[in-house]
Amino acid sequence: MQQQDVLQKIAQILSDLAAEPKKLLNYQTPDELKNTLALDRENPQSWTALFSWIEKYLHYSAKTEHSNFANRMWSGANLPSVAGEIITALNNTSSCTFESAPVATLMEKYMLEQMLRIVGFENGEGQMTTGSSNANMIAMMAARNQALASAKTQGLFNQQPLYALTSADAHYSLDKAANILGIGTERLIKIPTLEHGEMDTAALNDAIEKIQQTGGLVFFVCATLGTTVRGAYDNIEQILALKHKHHFWLHGDGAWGGAAMMSSELKAKYLPGLDKLDSFTMDFHKMLGSNLMCNFLLFSHQNLLSCTCKGGENGYIFRDDALDLGVASLQCGRRVDSLKWFLDWKFYTQQGFADRVEQYHQLANIAEDFINNSIELEMVVKRSSFNVCFRFKASNANAFNQALRKQLLIDEQALLALAHIKETLVFRLLISNVNLNKTRLIELLECVIKTGKTINV
Numbered sequence: 001m002q003q004q005d006v007l008q009k010i011a012q013i014l015s016d017l018a019a020e021p022k023k024l025l026n027y028q029t030p031d032e033l034k035n036t037l038a039l040d041r042e043n044p045q046s047w048t049a050l051f052s053w054i055e056k057y058l059h060y061s062a063k064t065e066h067s068n069f070a071n072r073m074w075s076g077a078n079l080p081s082v083a084g085e086i087i088t089a090l091n092n093t094s095s096c097t098f099e100s101a102p103v104a105t106l107m108e109k110y111m112l113e114q115m116l117r118i119v120g121f122e123n124g125e126g127q128m129t130t131g132s133s134n135a136n137m138i139a140m141m142a143a144r145n146q147a148l149a150s151a152k153t154q155g156l157f158n159q160q161p162l163y164a165l166t167s168a169d170a171h172y173s174l175d176k177a178a179n180i181l182g183i184g185t186e187r188l189i190k191i192p193t194l195e196h197g198e199m200d201t202a203a204l205n206d207a208i209e210k211i212q213q214t215g216g217l218v219f220f221v222c223a224t225l226g227t228t229v230r231g232a233y234d235n236i237e238q239i240l241a242l243k244h245k246h247h248f249w250l251h252g253d254g255a256w257g258g259a260a261m262m263s264s265e266l267k268a269k270y271l272p273g274l275d276k277l278d279s280f281t282m283d284f285h286k287m288l289g290s291n292l293m294c295n296f297l298l299f300s301h302q303n304l305l306s307c308t309c310k311g312g313e314n315g316y317i318f319r320d321d322a323l324d325l326g327v328a329s330l331q332c333g334r335r336v337d338s339l340k341w342f343l344d345w346k347f348y349t350q351q352g353f354a355d356r357v358e359q360y361h362q363l364a365n366i367a368e369d370f371i372n373n374s375i376e377l378e379m380v381v382k383r384s385s386f387n388v389c390f391r392f393k394a395s396n397a398n399a400f401n402q403a404l405r406k407q408l409l410i411d412e413q414a415l416l417a418l419a420h421i422k423e424t425l426v427f428r429l430l431i432s433n434v435n436l437n438k439t440r441l442i443e444l445l446e447c448v449i450k451t452g453k454t455i456n457v
């Protein structure tokens with residue numbers, strides 16, 4: 001097949017898919033699916049075989065844009081960003097240098113300026129990274145190198161022991177960062193949370209003082225701005241007061257809940273003090289719906305990203321340190337993520353994204369009210385922001401809810417997210433789907449109730 005025919009066929013498959021009535025998924029067990037896919041089949045240079053796999057891929061993948069796909073922090077993707085992804089794949093370049101990706105470079109810089117402005121980092125800098133896990137690690141790395149000037153060149157041998165602190169509900173990527181950066185996972189101290197899931201700032205202060213008394217150096221505190229399970233926001237202003245006293249780097253992990261910054265009302269409610277952080281990250285591919293992956297990391301300082309990340313002889317690739325984005329990155333090749341981001345931004349604008357997060361916030365409120373008024377369902381913890389953690393009431397509740405989720409999946413009805421709050425299993429409903437409205441949300445909860453009534457555990 002000629003390239004043009006291949007592209008036409010892809011366009012045909014995609015437009016047929018868009019015209020089909022949306023079914024959430026076609027369930028097969030892993031073994032059944034393995035047989036169906038016949039992955040071992042040899043068909044060298046056969047486009048017919050490739051298209052048959054493409055069709056199976058689409059047939060057996062969950063339609064994440066379906067309103068009963070309530071499994072993750074994202075659903076579907078914004079159409080402008082999908083257009084951007086297709087073009088990026090066809091053009092296939094790396095946004096490490098201006099020469100190899102001139103338009104992508106300027107779009108990334110432009111978008112970072114927009115985010116710096118909204119966050120309020122007047123003299124800051126930023127970069128797109130591969131996701132918030134990596135962004136959290138880069139922030140921790142910058143803090144480490146600021147605290148111990150020789151850490152970058154000499155490592156951590158024979159140095160004052162370093163400690164990073166975060167909430168017990170922080171994302172596991174912080175543990176990975178402590179491992180990778182040589183801090184040690186036991187020196188990532190987890191601070192207990194309060195009733196609504198936010199970090200206990202008094203306990204944070206006590207932990208810092210205890211570490212200092214034993215000769216340790218607290219170099220980094222991560223405030224989670226929308227925890228993964230409960231959606232709690234750590235209190236930035238209280239932690240800032242401790243920062244002034246103890247002089248650590250304060251990072252905000254807004255991977256999920258940072259999207260509240262788009263709305264002035266929700267920013268004031270959940271993110272006061274945001275502009276005083278040392279660094280902040282957010283995933284545009286989560287609540288705001290850009291195609292995966294689409295992340296940014298911002299510093300309120302200048303020239304730190306490149307002095308943190310730069311290393312080795314790179315004269316073969318970079319021509320201009322101020323222009324080439326790869327200089328301040330941990331990667332060499334950099335996927336172009338800026339085109340899709342820019343297209344989404346120009347299409348929806350900040351106002352469109354503000355309306356979206358406000359709508360999700362209202363739907364979360366509606367879900368909570370519905371659950372509180374229901375005979376069968378119950379909230380496991382009070383809602384802090386966007387996340388609704390609930391379950392079906394049952395005597396053997398954990399096993400029951402596990403079975404209920406499985407049944408919803410096998411029946412191809414809904415794909416719910418599970419999480420634990422202490423020992424309790426919960427359904428973690430994260431509203432991040434533009435196809436969800438009040439009617440569909442209630443249909444989803446009613447579907448959980450209807451199937452729940454058939455479960456015997």
Ligand SMILES: Cc1ncc(COP(=O)(O)O)c(C=O)c1O
Binds near residue numbers: 170224254256
């Ligand atoms: C609070 C928080 N931080 C970080 C991450 C990691 O983000 P990414 O998947 O972009 O690495 C997540 C992912 O769910 C998260 O919820």
